[in-house]
Amino acid sequence: MERRVIFSGRLFPILLLTPQLIVTIVFFFWPAAQALRQSVERQDAFGLSTEFVGAANFAGIFADPAYLASVEVSFVFSVAVAVLALMPSLLLAVMADRVVRGANLYKTLLVLPYAIAPAIAGVLWLFLFNPSFGIVGSLLRRVGIDWNYLLDARQALLLVILAAAWKQIGYNFLFFLAGLQAIPKSLIEAAALDGASASRRFWRIVFPLLAPTSFFLLVVNIVYAFFDTFGVIQNVTQGGPGQATQILVYKVWYDGVAGLDLGGSAAQSVILMAIVIALTAIQFRFVERRVHYG
């Protein structure tokens, strides 16, 4: 089954790889190496004095209750975002799969939120839900709900979870829809002839066959919630109230850029790097293996 393209020399394949390699080295390996180096150093903001401190930055992080709180927030946030971004998109995909007329219009509209940058999504949700000037926010207050995510930690977390999940639904929708369309119609028709109800057909046939897609999306969504939601947090809550919405990647930015603590921030990025490597490894082990290239 294995297919190979045979090049006559080595130079040509290397030449073809060069652009991609340069991009990878400049934008991935080089910064990663710098983060590794800075994570074991203590340096003032201007780089006037640098001191090797070994694992002190890491020790500092794990002794910092704010960091541990941030780990907890990140896990709650990512799991909630992943679940809330996956379930509605599966429902929408199943619905859209049945639509006959105007299917493309529905699909385009459903995918649209994915085209919005996280920062813009954050601003949109801010203008909707701010207790003072948000349209929905002031409506909630008018009907007697004490809506004030500036002080209420649970409301704040809920808001950023919804905003982050909403943005990801379009992406998940696309994959689910593709997954659904790849399921042979004959299987479903056969089940229908055997008398299986619609919900039984879905749970016994469609859902299991979608499992690889679902698992892939679960990993992608967790990675998204961990790393790509900075713009939402920055624009809606800035990590507050207290530290209720301070996820790990926000803290990396905050300590490094606002706080100018390069060593501590680099050490946190190294930990995040380890997390993303682990997630990618899981994905390859369980998902990519089943994918058949050829």
Add this chain to the structure above:
Amino acid sequence: MKPVILAATAAAVGFSAIGAASAEPTAVQWWHAMTAANAAVVNQIADDFNAAQSEYKIVPVFKGTYAETMNAGIAAYRAGKGPDILQIFEVGTATMMAARGAVMPVYRLMKEAGEAFDRNAYLPAVTGYYSTADGKMLSLPFNSSTAIVYWNKDLFKKAGLDPDRPPKTWPETFAIAAKLRTAGVPCGFTAAWISWTQLEQFSAWHNLPFASKADGFDGPDARLEFNNPTVVRHIAKLAAAEKDRSFDYGGRTSEPEGKFVSGECGMIQTSSAAYGIFKNGAKFEFGTTELPYYPDVPGAPQNSIIGGASLWVMAGKTPLEYKGVAKFFTFLSQTALQQKLHEVTGYLPITKAAYDATKESGFYAKHPGREIPILQMTAKPPTENSRGLRLGNLVQIRDIIAQDLEAVFAGKEDAQAGLDDAVKRGNALLAQFQAKIQ
């Protein structure tokens, strides 16, 4: 070939023979964080300076928010490409001061460039923030403001209050706020820049230490001290008022200003530089007055402290560039220019002469309330509790304070526990800063 081209170019752009012989003006890069009307002022100043002489050319470059500008300056310095002049907000002062090798102190710059420079010409309440403990000015104040109170006269009338009598003390503030609530106003008062107005300004105004070592002026081993009984009592009162919305927290930085402009809150404590925003945005009459104080605190009111930004000169430039920077600073300090800046932007004048000239011009008589910030800052000679703050990592310390205040206002912690926690976490950051610079 070459001389022909040169001559042709010179002729084409209309240079005289002398013009072609003299060198290009020395460029002086000025990175700033001013937006909208204030950005226009920055560009106007640069244009005026460039038109007034031909040896130097000020090039203003907008670099984003204060924090972004500071980061851009630091990153550029690390890459060896820093600007000549960098605008840094007041909370970045300690970081800049600690970076001894990276900055050129203003007093030395002026001396070496041979520019006349008398630090006594500047308002001490402003320059104190940017000077060493022994009075050497390290950066040039550019835009300075202080915290004041704005009140909505229409809402005062609605609540049956005298619209021309704002509260003078904190007990009066809470009483008036409660009356506003009773009259159906959604929020009695709010405060922007919560740490700055309710802890930093509050401490200076009541002559209390925010931190030890003269609020950090006497050394980087200063530690926070704002968990004292007076501040704790005040925060507890705010938290109690939050319950019935006679006080309503609205965010960590300038967000609460929206609650005042929209007519939601009857009063706000925020920067004097918000004047223009309110003037343009508010559909009601408002007034400005001094910050309230607790009459039972001895020595109160003392004087308030400044916010805003100053201009830092980066190290490693040529003597010629430094000469240009020095000439520009002299230009900036001119009375007429300072007076105009003060009147247009709502920031404070930085020299005594500019203040006097504004007074004599009758500006304050025509715009009552615009003198409040200066009067409040210069009411008494500053003590070691009211010169300003000189604390490292102050950006994060402010956020820590805001985090704990949010917990207190939400009723999750009491005021003492919240402030103790902020002191503890803030002190860890001060210790970290101290370790880094020593």
